[in-house]
Amino acid sequence: MAGTQFTYNSKALVPAPLVTTSKAFVKTTEGKNISTKYTIGIAGTLLPNRGSPMSTGAFGINLPDETITTDSDKFESIERKQKAIRELFSEDGKTLLIVSADADIVLQCYPTVASISFDEGLLVDKSKYNISLTANEISTDASDKDVGIDAEFWGANLKSASDSFSINKSEEDEDIYLLTRTVSAASSIVHTSETLDDLGTVYAGLEPWQRAKTWVHERVGHSDYGIEDDFRDAINDYTFAGLDMGGSPGQYRVFSRRDSENADRLNGSYTLSRTWTLSKNEVIAIETYDISISSDVPNQGGTEGANYLRGFNTVYSLRGNIQGLESSGVSRYSNAIEYYGTQVLATGNTGSARWDKIIARINSADTPMTSGITFTRPFSQSYSENKKNGALNYEFSFKEWSLANTFFADMNINISENHDEQVIAAIPIPGRSKGPIIQNIGTTKLKVKNINGSFVLFPSGSYPSGGLGLWKMSQIDEIRSEVISLISSEPYNILGTGGQTSGWWVTSWSDSLDTLKGVYTTNMSIAFKGTGAARLLYEI
Numbered sequence: 341m342a343g344t345q346f347t348y349n350s351k352a353l354v355p356a357p358l359v360t361t362s363k364a365f366v367k368t369t370e371g372k373n374i375s376t377k378y379t380i381g382i383a384g385t386l387l388p389n390r391g392s393p394m395s396t397g398a399f400g401i402n403l404p405d406e407t408i409t410t411d412s413d414k415f416e417s418i419e420r421k422q423k424a425i426r427e428l429f430s431e432d433g434k435t436l437l438i439v440s441a442d443a444d445i446v447l448q449c450y451p452t453v454a455s456i457s458f459d460e461g462l463l464v465d466k467s468k469y470n471i472s473l474t475a476n477e478i479s480t481d482a483s484d485k486d487v488g489i490d491a492e493f494w495g496a497n498l499k500s501a502s503d504s505f506s507i508n509k510s511e512e513d514e515d516i517y518l519l520t521r522t523v524s525a526a527s528s529i530v531h532t533s534e535t536l537d538d539l540g541t542v543y544a545g546l547e548p549w550q551r552a553k554t555w556v557h558e559r560v561g562h563s564d565y566g567i568e569d570d571f572r573d574a575i576n577d578y579t580f581a582g583l584d585m586g587g588s589p590g591q592y593r594v595f596s597r598r599d600s601e602n603a604d605r606l607n608g609s610y611t612l613s614r615t616w617t618l619s620k621n622e623v624i625a626i627e628t629y630d631i632s633i634s635s636d637v638p639n640q641g642g643t644e645g646a647n648y649l650r651g652f653n654t655v656y657s658l659r660g661n662i663q664g665l666e667s668s669g670v671s672r673y674s675n676a677i678e679y680y681g682t683q684v685l686a687t688g689n690t691g692s693a694r695w696d697k698i699i700a701r702i703n704s705a706d707t708p709m710t711s712g713i714t715f716t717r718p719f720s721q722s723y724s725e726n727k728k729n730g731a732l733n734y735e736f737s738f739k740e741w742s743l744a745n746t747f748f749a750d751m752n753i754n755i756s757e758n759h760d761e762q763v764i765a766a767i768p769i770p771g772r773s774k775g776p777i778i779q780n781i782g783t784t785k786l787k788v789k790n791i792n793g794s795f796v797l798f799p800s801g802s803y804p805s806g807g808l809g810l811w812k813m814s815q816i817d818e819i820r821s822e823v824i825s826l827i828s829s830e831p832y833n834i835l836g837t838g839g840q841t842s843g844w845w846v847t848s849w850s851d852s853l854d855t856l857k858g859v860y861t862t863n864m865s866i867a868f869k870g871t872g873a874a875r876l877l878y879e880i
Contacts, residue, residue: 343441349434351399353425354391357384357469359438359447361478365488366499374493374501375528378478380436380451382471386421388414388464393424411464418463429453429471433531436473449475450531476528476536495536495543496555499608501525503559505571507583510617510626517583517592517618521571523560524611527551548608556612583618592618596665596672617665624667624675627683629660631702656702656738660684664730672730680732698736717798719749747822750796755827755834760787760870787868788847789834791827795819797858811860816853819860834866844868 346356360381365373389408392399395417408414432453438446451473459468476497493501503523510516527548530536536543542558543551583592596617603610617623637652662684664676681687686694695717718736725732739750763783766776797819801811811819828835838844844866851862 344446345401345437345439347435347437347439348428349431351428352392352401353384354401354403355385355387356438357382357471359383361447368501372490372493373488374490374498375496376476376489377499377528378449378475380447380449380473380475380478382469382473384469384471386418386425386467386469388417388421388466393421393428395420397421397424397427399424399428414464415462418467422458422467422469425469425471426456429456432529433533435533436475447478449473449478450533451475452529452531476530476534492559493555495541496525496551497528497530497536497543497548498552498555499526499528501555513619513623513626515619515621516623516626518615519583519618520613520615521560522611522613523556524609525552525555526607526609527555528608547605549603549605549610552608552610553603553612556610560612560614585618590620592620595619595623595667598666623665624670625662625664625679627660627662627679629658629701632657632659654739657735658698658702658737659735660733662732662734664732666730673725673727674730676725676730676732680734684734695736699738702738717749719796747797747800747819748795748826749798751793753791753793753827753832755832756790756792758785758788758790760784760868784870787870789866789868791834791862791864791866793823793827793862795823795860795862797860799858801855801858803855810855811853811858813853813855816851816860819853820851820862823860823862836868838869842869 344356346353346359360383362379364377364379366375366377367373386393388395389406392401392403394400394403395406395408395413397420406417408417430453433450435448436451437448440446452475454472454474455470456472457470459470461467501524503521505519505521508518508520510518529548530543530551542554546554584590585592585594594616598615600613600615601611602613617626633654633656635652635654662676662679664672664674664679666672667675684697686697698718699716718738720737722735723733761784763781763785765779765781767779768776797811799808799810801809801815803810803812826832835844840846846864847867848865849863851860851864853860
């Protein structure tokens with residue numbers, strides 16, 4: 341390129357290298373042009389005693405030839421010139437300028453350096469080098485930067501872009517569809533002196549990942565819940581679901597929108613996934629739940645369909661999760677709370693009606709293992725919530741044996757009995773090698789039954805406190821009466837058929853009531869009238 345001046349970052353390469361340029365469109369899979377990429381090839385020659393850079397590594401213009409005679413000096417000169425070239429092109433975005441002998445600008449750009457290589461050789465007479473550059477533009481005039489580029493991509497300088505969607509029917513509800521749209525893009529750096537931002541001022545001064553993010557948000561729109569008309573038509577006309585979306589009765593409406601973002605700052609990429617919940621019916625939350633049954637000792641002889649999972653100390657639990665959906669300006673948390681109070685626990689009701697929906701789930705036709713069980717209310721419950729995410733978790737547990745009982749949520753009763761067995765006398769005889777003489781006295785021991793019980797009360801006492809009904813000490817006789825009724829009935833029935841003072845006597849009785857914890861305890865001993873002769877073991 342005789343008479344042509346080649347500079348990069350205001351430093352000249354002499355002799356001027358040969359330059360090739362090519363232009364390519366970056367396309368999406370469907371063939372849209374999203375950006376332009378120029379490739380610039382530079383092929384030059386370094387001479388040991390001539391040109392720029394000099395043997396010292398410095399650059400200049402119109403430099404005289406240097407006197408370098410020995411091969412070793414020539415070798416060192418070439419090495420320093422190679423190092424100077426590598427250092428010069430170690431920075432991206434500097435001005436690359438080619439000016440003709442007539443002082444006309446042939447090419448000007450602000451490239452990114454892709455590679456630098458030097459040909460193999462003795463490095464004594466010369467060294468050929470090749471530099472590969474890429475550029476977003478090769479002119480200072482922005483008027484040609486949009487040629488062949490789709491308007492929506494102007495200024496974004498994207499290197500890739502995609503817009504995909506998926507439709508899935510909800511596993512929790514047949515009438516709910518989850519529509520997810522994923523829009524992603526990756527952008528390349530725009531150097532400070534480049535003029536691409538003239539095409540899209542919204543991208544001015546942004547890093548590549550920010551350019552990608554801006555383009556993604558411009559494409560998906562800014563509506564809180566809406567779905568763009570063209571996207572809605574595509575869902576309606578060209579998908580298996582064929583969802584007719586709109587606000588009229590019978591049309592699928594948007595009840596929730598959730599976004600997730602992913603940005604990669606080093607790779608200049610950004611992805612937005614937006615999921616809508618669509619349904620013909622009003623949906624404010626999505627719920628999942630399961631039922632579990634546990635027993636200390638399992639049923640040994642039951643058959644399927646007849647509560648074959650029942651055993652000793654069987655606990656039936658309903659455990660669920662509610663994810664609220666944001667809709668019409670109502671938060672996910674508020675919708676989750678409303679759903680819980682109307683579809684799970686009837687919070688507006690008192691008494692047995694409060695638990696009807698929960699019990700119906702356990703006793704439904706879908707769970708034959710609980711057939712024949714009548715629950716009235718749970719003996720324990722747990723509840724947790726995440727207000728930020730609008731999620732609730734709950735669990736209710738039921739025990740079969742006591743739930744028809746008016747007072748008790750749970751209890752632990754232990755009954756022991758001292759039998760009315762023979763009374764004997766052991767009479768020691770001095771010198772008798774066979775030990776003492778055993779003599780039947782002809783009477784029996786006192787028959788005593790000891791009852792130790794702990795009872796957890798439902799919060800249904802007559803003292804209101806924070807929404808609870810605490811049990812007052814003045815109500816302890818009610819509790820005692822309920823305990824006596826319980827232990828007098830099957831399967832306990834410890835009093836038998838006789839009456840107090842004629843068949844049995846209470847010999848000791850102490851009890852206590854923890855009003856704040858709702859726990860009643862009792863310890864009782866009852867002596868019974870003798871039944872006659874003591875029983876023989878082999879006759880039991």
